[in-house]
Every structure is written in structure tokens, then in C-alpha cells.
Amino acid sequence: MRRTFPGHPAAPGMALGRVRLEQPARFSIDTSPLPDAEIDAEVARLERAFAVAREDMAELRRKLHGALAREVGEFIDAHAQLLDDPDLIEGVRAMIRRGHYRAAAALKAQRDRLVAVFDEMDDPYLRSRGEDVDHVIARVQSALARQASAEEKKLATRVGEILVTDSVAPGELAHLASHGILAVVAGSGSPYSHTAILARSLHLPMLVNADGVLEDLRDGDLALVDGVRGEVVVHPAAQDLARYRTWQRDSLREGQRLAELAGAETRTRDGHQLRLFANAERPEDIERARNLGVAGIGLYRTEFLFLAHDGLPTENEQFTAYRDALLGAGGLPVTIRTLDLGADKADAAGLVTAAEPNPALGVRGVRLSLRQPDVFITQLRAILRASCYGPLRILVPMVTDAAELTEVRRLIEECGRDLRTAGFEIPEQFDLGAMIEVPAAALNVRAMLEVADFLAIGSNDLTQYILAADRNNDQLGKLYRPAHPAVLRMLAYVIARARAARKPVCLCGEIAGDPAFAPILVALGLDDFSMQPDRILGQRDALSRCERKTLRKLVPRLLRARGSEEIAALVASVQVTA
Ligand code: PEP
Numbered sequence: 265m266r267r268t269f270p271g272h273p274a275a276p277g278m279a280l281g282r283v284r285l286e287q288p289a290r291f292s293i294d295t296s297p298l299p300d301a302e303i304d305a306e307v308a309r310l311e312r313a314f315a316v317a318r319e320d321m322a323e324l325r326r327k328l329h330g331a332l333a334r335e336v337g338e339f340i341d342a343h344a345q346l347l348d349d350p351d352l353i354e355g356v357r358a359m360i361r362r363g364h365y366r367a368a369a370a371l372k373a374q375r376d377r378l379v380a381v382f383d384e385m386d387d388p389y390l391r392s393r394g395e396d397v398d399h400v401i402a403r404v405q406s407a408l409a410r411q412a413s414a415e416e417k418k419l420a421t422r423v424g425e426i427l428v429t430d431s432v433a434p435g436e437l438a439h440l441a442s443h444g445i446l447a448v449v450a451g452s453g454s455p456y457s458h459t460a461i462l463a464r465s466l467h468l469p470m471l472v473n474a475d476g477v478l479e480d481l482r483d484g485d486l487a488l489v490d491g492v493r494g495e496v497v498v499h500p501a502a503q504d505l506a507r508y509r510t511w512q513r514d515s516l517r518e519g520q521r522l523a524e525l526a527g528a529e530t531r532t533r534d535g536h537q538l539r540l541f542a543n544a545e546r547p548e549d550i551e552r553a554r555n556l557g558v559a560g561i562g563l564y565r566t567e568f569l570f571l572a573h574d575g576l577p578t579e580n581e582q583f584t585a586y587r588d589a590l591l592g593a594g595g596l597p598v599t600i601r602t603l604d605l606g607a608d609k610a611d612a613a614g615l616v617t618a619a620e621p622n623p624a625l626g627v628r629g630v631r632l633s634l635r636q637p638d639v640f641i642t643q644l645r646a647i648l649r650a651s652c653y654g655p656l657r658i659l660v661p662m663v664t665d666a667a668e669l670t671e672v673r674r675l676i677e678e679c680g681r682d683l684r685t686a687g688f689e690i691p692e693q694f695d696l697g698a699m700i701e702v703p704a705a706a707l708n709v710r711a712m713l714e715v716a717d718f719l720a721i722g723s724n725d726l727t728q729y730i731l732a733a734d735r736n737n738d739q740l741g742k743l744y745r746p747a748h749p750a751v752l753r754m755l756a757y758v759i760a761r762a763r764a765a766r767k768p769v770c771l772c773g774e775i776a777g778d779p780a781f782a783p784i785l786v787a788l789g790l791d792d793f794s795m796q797p798d799r800i801l802g803q804r805d806a807l808s809r810c811e812r813k814t815l816r817k818l819v820p821r822l823l824r825a826r827g828s829e830e831i832a833a834l835v836a837s838v839q840v841t842a
Pocket residue numbers: 563565604701721722723724725726772773774
């Protein structure tokens with residue numbers, strides 16, 4: 265019999281499939297007091313479980329690539345931080361030692377206490393952070409009970425299924441998506457949770473807070489998840505299936521409409537030509553981007569080559585990767601960014617030696633490269649050797665001072681001389697660019713333009729440094745706003761100075777591919793955008809609706825805006841919808 269269950273839409277879309285019911289992990293918890301003689305062994309078990317949970321997360325982190333690595337990586341890092349929280353471990357350890365709790369019982373008590381603290385919070389966003397604690401502790405419990413590996417094996421059978429569960433952690437969601445799950449219905453949770461944010465980016469329909477589903481659905485039930493209306497329909501009737509087909513047709517049509525834009529030029533409604541570049545981390549990204557008609561690769565993030573490697577990649581290994589990137593681009597320019605490790609990008613290669621109290625303000629990007637000249641020179645040699653396979657530009661991350669770029673140029677020239685002496689054919693001249701992602705570099709951009717051949721604005725980092733809001737700290741999600749007037753003013757300034765100096769300036773942070781930002785960036789005079797390949801068509805479409813002349817006139821008012829809402833209202837007032 266047809267039944268509906270309302271749920272809160274956390275990620276849009278619809279899906280029809282068989283239910284896979286997953287009861288909340290229930291661990292049989294022994295609450296009997298622990299004998300004195302077993303305390304040391306129990307603490308050791310606990311510590312091993314934490315270590316296994318940490319290793320699980322690190323393993324997950326290593327397996328993720330591309331856009332997924334960026335999205336999920338942040339969540340995993342946040343969870344990994346929780347796992348490292350000395351108060352959490354110490355609290356549980358003390359309960360075992362002093363309270364004679366067993367490890368699982370102590371973990372559960374800690375979990376209940378912490379989740380209760382979050383539940384008390386008024387702010388729904390902060391309240392939803394209780395889920396993170398829940399997921400992290402569930403991982404440790406799972407490691408304690410040695411259930412994790414059996415769980416992983418079950419994933420392989422999930423193709424075409426709708427997961428109905430109490431809650432799901434972001435890392436698990438990434439796994440599930442890659443195993444073909446169609447949608448997720450969670451009995452608890454909030455649309456602010458990491459998992460929900462991730463589901464949106466994976467285009468995986470998701471409902472949260474769906475009451476009664478765990479009790480009333482059965483494994484194998486046919487169900488329609490409607491992330492548009494916010495309901496699950498079990499044993500859907502003809503009218504539900506018709507609604508689903510209409511939705512499928514409409515989204516297919518939208519996909520086809522966008523597909524027609526592949527290979528097209530990018531122009532605003534009033535005919536101004538723009539250039540769309542792709543961000544790439546893997547060879548597949550370059551291939552995809554080429555088929556969509558891009559002007560080149562605006563950002564090739566080389567750190568992923570390092571993060572996916574045990575130890576440091578050799579000069580030859582790097583050379584092969586850069587050469588393949590250039591060959592894959594088929595004559596389009598490729599902007600290779602030198603290593604940007606440190607801060608949020610985990611250091612699998614072991615380059616960042618000292619633990620830093622403020623990693624985002626510490627030795628990252630070019631600061632690290634200049635402190636590790638052997639590593640840097642190996643990379644520069646590999647890049648220079650690849651340069652004969654296509655047009656290449658070199659981009660330097662995290663530049664604060666023009667002198668850093670000058671030093672990089674000196675090293676490039678030195679590497680070029682050495683390679684020529686060794687018989688390689690290396691061009692005399694390379695286009696060298698600076699990432700503008702540190703406010704000092706932005707405010708002093710005139711000095712940067714004297715030594716750089718081009719600029720690439722890293723709005724992801726620039727936003728975090730302008731607003732002093734860590735881009736990885738989910739508690740600051742509301743503060744971290746690229747549409748903040750302070751960010752816009754800085755973008756406007758950098759773009760205007762680069763244009764005046766007649767040097768190319770591209771923006772390669774996430775907002776470059778966000779249709780909501782298209783009118784703002786056009787207003788600020790940006791012509792070059794670099795984004796993940798799957799954003800290209802949607803953004804080409806959004807940009808083609810922008811009336812550049814009208815938007816440019818809006819600039820003085822945009823820059824005087826007091827807040828993001830005023831900016832959104834100004835843009836909406838001139839935006840063409842059809
Ligand atoms: C940025 O900071 O905007 C950027 C493109 O670099 P990343 O995201 O790799 O730090």
C-alpha cells in the first residue's frame with residue numbers, strides 16, 4: 265500500500281529504487297564494572313581503536329580525488345581533528361581508569377554527554393555539529409567492535425538502492441556514492457550537516473529528519489525519494505511515477521540544453537567575450553575540459569601528485585605527469601601551479617616537518633617550497649623539461665611578497681641553465697604568475713604586477729584570510745562568505761589594477777564556477793574564469809544571461825554595499841532571467 269513519509273530536503277533531485285535499510289549501529293555495550301587487573305589492557309584497546317579510526321580516515325582521505333577530495337577532505341579533516349582532541353581521549357581514558365568503565369561504555373557516555381551539550385544550543389547550525397561528534401565516536405566504536413571491514417564489504421551490493429538510515433557520516437557518503445547508491449533518507453540530521461553539503465555536491469538526493477522511515481520501511485520496498493517536495497513515497501502509485509518521469513524528462517532536457525553549450529564561445533548577453541579555463545588535478549579532468557571547449561587549464565594543482573604518492577615523486581615521475589597534462593591539453597595553455605602543501609592539505613609526503621600552531625598562517629605554498637629548495641628544484645626541473653610538449657605557464661601559490669616571486673624566477677632561470685647544459689632544450693622565457701590569495705599581495709598588487717606576467721586570484725584562501733575565518737572550520741560557515749563586501753572590494757581592486765597594467769588576471773577559486781557569482785564577477789570586470797570541469801557548461805549558461813554594461817554600472821553601489829544581502833539584492837535588481 266502506498267504511504268508517504270515527509271522529510272527535510274537536504275539535497276535536491278529524485279530517485280526511484282529499492283530500500284536498503286540500515287539500522288543505526290547498535291553496539292552491545294557491557295556496562296559491568298571493569299576489574300582492576302583489566303584496566304591497562306582496556307586503555308590499550310581504546311587507544312588502538314582510536315588509531316584504527318584515524319587510519320580509516322587517513323585511508324579515506326588518500327582514496328579521494330578531484331572535487332570529492334576538496335569537498336569530503338574538509339569534513340574528514342574536521343572529524344580527524346575531533347579524533348585528535350586530547351579532551352575527548354583523556355575523558356574516556358579517565359572514565360576507564362577512575363570509573364572502571366569498559367571502553368565502549370565510556371565512549372557511549374562521552375558521546376551522550378557531548379551530544380546533549382550540542383542539543384542545548386539555540387543555533388541550528390551549531391546544533392547540527394553534534395552529528396560530527398556522533399559520527400566520530402561511532403567510528404571508534406566500530407573500530408572497537410571490529411565491524412568496520414564487514415560494513416565496507418556490504419557496500420559493493422548497493423547499486424540502485426536507496427539507503428535508509430539513521431545518519432550517515434560524510435566519508436561514508438562518499439563511499440556510498442562511488443558504489444552506486446541512488447539517494448539517502450536519514451531519520452535524523454540537518455540540512456546544515458557536512459553530509460548534506462556533500463550530498464548536494466555529489467548530486468545525490470537526500471532527505472533528513474524523515475520520521476518513521478526506520479520503523480516502517482522494509483528492505484527491498486520500492487520507494488521514490490522526492491527531494492523536491494521533501495517526501496519518500498513507498499510503493500509509489502501511477503501518479504508518483506508520472507511525476508518522477510516528468511522530473512527525469514525536465515532534468516534530461518536541461519542537461520541536453522547545457523550540452524549544446526559544449527565547445528561554444530562564452531559571451532555575455534551583450535556580446536562581451538569571456539574565457540573559461542578548467543581547474544585540473546588529474547589527467548581525466550584535462551580530457552573532460554577539452555571536450556567542453558575551454559581556453560586552457562587555468563590551474564593544475566600539483567600537490568595532489570604528491571599527496572597520492574608514498575614519499576616524494578621523483579623528477580621523472582613528475583616530468584611524466586606534467587608532460588601528460590600538456591599532451592592531454594592538445595595545444596591549449598596549461599598553468600601548472602607549484603606545490604601548495606601545508607595548512608589544510610595533508611602532508612602525506614612528509615614535507616611539513618614541524619607541527620605548527622597556526623598552519624593556515626604558517627609554512628605553506630611557496631613558503632614551504634623556498635624552505636625546501638631540493639624538493640622545489642626537482643619540481644621546477646620536471647616542469648621545465650615538460651615545457652616542450654605544449655604552452656606552459658608557471659603559477660606560484662601563497663605569495664605574500666613580490667620578492668618571493670623574484671626568487672622563484674631566479675630558481676627557474678638557474679634550473680633552465682643547468683638543464684640546457686645537460687643537453688635539454690628549454691625555452692629562455694616562461695610566463696610566471698602569482699596567486700593572489702593573501703590580502704597583503706592583493707593590497708600591494710602593483711608591486712606584484714611589476715614582477716608577475718599574470719595573476720590568478722585564489723578566492724578560496726583570499727576569503728578566509730580577509731574574513732579571518734578558516735575555510736575548513738564548519739563552525740564559521742556563516743562568516744566565510746565570498747560575497748562579503750570586503751572580499752568584493754579586494755577582488756575589484758586586483759582586477760582593476762591588473763587590467764590597468766594590461767596583464768591577464770584569472771579567478772580560480774570556487775566562486776569562478778558558481779552561477780550565483782557570475783553577475784558579480786562580470787560586474788567587477790573579470791574576463792577569465794577557471795573552474796572544475798563539471799561547472800563549465802552551467803557557468804557558460806549563467807554568464808550568457810549577464811548584461812555586462814548594466815552590471816558594470818552597478819560597481820560603485822556594489823562596493824558601497826554594507827552586507828552580502830545588499831549585494832544579492834543589487835545583483836537581482838539588474839539580472840536578466842530569460
Ligand atoms: C584558492 O585558494 O582559491 C585556490 C584556487 O587554491 P586552493 O583552493 O588550492 O587553495
